[in-house]
Amino acid sequence: MTHLEWPDYVTIAVYFLITAAIGFSVSRRKTTSEDLFLAGRSLGPAAVGFSLFASNISSDTLVGLPGAAYQTGISAANYEWMAGLVLIFAVFLVLPALMRSKAQTMPELMGARFDRRMRLYLSAITLFLSIVLDTAGTLYAGSLITTTFLPHLNMTEVCYAIALFAAVYTAAGGLRAVVYTDFMQAIVLLFGSGCLAYIVFGKFDFSWAKVTAEIPGDKLSLIRPIDDPGVPWLGLVTGLPIVGFYYWTMNQYVIQRVFGARDLRTAGRASLIAATLKLLPLFLMVLPGAMAIKLLPDLEHADQVFPRMVAEFTPTGLTGLIVAGIIAALMSTCSSTLNSSATLITLDFVQPHKPQWSSEKLAWFGRITTIVVALIAATWAPMIQHFSGLWAYLQQIFAFVASPLVAVFLYGLLSTRLGSRAAFRGLVSGHVFSALLFIPFLKDWVPIHFTIVGGVIFAATVLLTAMWAWILGDADRPAPGDAHIAVFARQGLERITMDVKIGAFTIIAVIAVILYLFR
Template sequence: MRIQIAGLDLVILAVYLIGIVALGCLAGVWRKKNSSGDGESYFLAGGSLKWPMIGLALFSTNISTVHLVSLAEEGYKNGLAYGNFEWMAPFTLIILALFFAPFYIRSKVATLPDFLERRYSKGSRNWLSGLSIISAIFIHIGFSLYAGAIVLEGLFGIPLMYSIIGIAVLTGVYTMIGGLMAVVLTESVQTVVLLIGAIVLTGIALVKVGGWSGLTETVDPHMFSVLRPKGDPSGLPWYSILLGYPITGIWYWCTDQTIVQRVLGAKDEQQARLGPLFAGFLKILPVFIFVLPGLIAQALIMQGKLPAIEKSADVYSVMITHLLPVGLKGLIAAALMAALMSTVSGALNSAATLFSYDLYKQWKPETTEKKLISIGRIVTIVGMVLAICVAPFLGRYPTIFQGINAAICYISPPITAVFVFGVFWKKASSFGSFTTLVIGSALGFVVFGLDFYKEQTGWNIPFMMSGFYLFCICAVIMVTASLMKPEELTEEKAALVWNHPLDALRAPGLPGFGNYKMLSAVLFVVMIILYTIFH
């Protein structure tokens, strides 16, 4: 289903693209004028970010075009079941705010592999650097470019490779020039555009279906449940979410450089805590503005107000075509571009930071800050080219959403294990960390192969449960290897381990609504209430 886009819509889309690239470039000029020109100002925005920008950037980097389109498709097919991927995120963002962010800021690290070296060893740092660069290029950039190109081809008829190259180049330009400040500033704007576009489409669709009562009277009540039993057609039984999501969620929200880099650029520890909590509240919205529209589309079809859909992947484009007037179609197109560009820009900046700080500077420690920025810009270009080359081959997965989550389930378990044990268990050793990373990564690669060729291998374990089982194995390896080859905890390493989990709550917070303890409790209670209502 291709959108018949009018001249006004094209003008809105063109103005948005020109404006966002210009804004990113201007951020780079501002950074150059108002900083010392050092690496920290380029890669970490000079440690100046406050909680609103951190929260908006976390949300924007997470939400890609695949979320808008694939979550609507899942809503159309399975109701709110896949909303778990959004509503479980606030719980892990609370973990980031309480337990991980304080250590990241106190240790003044530029990258998470740098943190891993301070807690464990250089070997762990190098291994995580490689894994993080691979995940940034393949998972964050490659999948996003491919998904975005598929959407743009389906909606506007733009050839696949034209979209991939065009978006990569436009995003790469302002990311390369402006660094993290440009990324975060543009992501803040893109989050607003994305939310407005999605809310407008959801609102119009909800009015068309007869409001909430019209929706609930039309579709099966089971479709509103997020916690499904074993054997449910969605393929997401409640226990797979409860056991599997924390593994992938902690990796994604607490230990992945592409996401956490916004927290590393925080002005201080309070801002580093509040930013993720703000993002946690924002993550409540996607179930209602990304997943719910697909369910509304099902109701509209049942009511005869939308034409029947041949392919479920077309549900978002059908809604845009039949529900939105001229002008608003351009706004939705801008929202789709915002989701794509924000994810790509964040991952490009992350890959550049990882290579420059964790690999190049380690190889040549005498490298000047100016040279480091130049290296980062070269890596941005190389990463962009690699992602362009890889993106077309990612179409081998049954669905993009499935492909992304499967890949995360196989790469995350060993990383989650070494970080969790690292900050909560004093006996976790360098040998245990490196052994877990190497063996866990190898096992993940093997399981990935078994799952990818499941027709030949007969592999039938759901990817979420595979991630949980892999984590259990990694935990055993971590404990066993650490006890086999223990090491004395130095003063520097001891400062990166909680003596007791409740110590994370001892730091004073800001007064009133800015108190991280109160906000964490409110967010937790709100999520429990939502799960109670939509169980």
């Protein structure tokens, strides 16, 4: 039974007031485009690290992860710890090139390595994914939770209300407001999720032996057979790293925080903070979802797990805190995706055609764009309810669309010989191959898990790109100035400080222990 009483409403209201106050206080500062989109490149490691985590753990994660665990087991947590490995990989290979390039968007870095076609191609696809997946998925999950507690509200109306609120404070304060509110939201989110996990574990008398006795063993294992419907082991070592690499290094709404870091050392430390925080969802969100198999056995849809656990197991007052945490997660990702979408449209599409515009005028255009993008995402969000599940909706699309992008980007980082024409033709060929697989996959004609398909698409794109490079030959060799991005990436290990290296290897060791315990 859903229950929100006056202490819950007070908690939620206080959260909204604090969020709005942060956004509008920041809006009274600088108004240049660099401050709006990159916070003046002045952010510290804690702010960037917690913001990376908060922007990722959104309402779609809070709904999708427990739902996936309820349906297929804790292998859904492989997306979370794998993110830690991807972030560490990015510290040594991607961040040196990214920070030395002084780019403002990831497509701009792609353009610096190749050409303007590649910049616009990546920017357009990133915009599509940001609006249709990240923003719309977040709004849908948030409206699903809201209508669980307030069933008299309409899902479409809730989507528009949430989108407009997030758009207004994001447009006002820019990336600095997003990051500052993210820090607060990450704390609220972790505390609220921790409270719910404690309550759910208490239903088993805080006994892990009782959990393992009452929950099927295959639901409590991270390493699964190749035919597992959750995350098969082959998909774990092929598709997941690819999707994770796109999400954490090429997805503008995530990597934009790193662009705002003071320097390479700050960016490295921030990535390690985020990698550490990404180990927590296994315990705070995924395991409670698996435990709900015993506690809530008759749910019609797996996406109902998290809101039902909150509604049925938490007392008055704490319910409001957890709902505030849900709103915190929702607002964090929504504001992040809106700000990054406005950044891409303004800097990749508008500024090159309006070089005479001042920085202040670009900032105002970015604010208007933020609100327009929010309305588009809110219009699409209710349509997601017609798909089989939120988590599958998000991850499958990412696997098919992102794999060719990652293949060509990594090729360009690791090789100084890949030219722009071969890269562009290889990327287009990879997406054509992906599209040819997507239709039979939706029809269930391809009996392969989408994480494995992502690995196949990645490998095919690498081969197609190499084929085009061979066909074009020396006529497509990049100029020395274009290949310098790959040189920066190769020199990355030399520029990483010892404290960051020690932290990275420590996190890898912790991940190895987790895999051993939940093998």
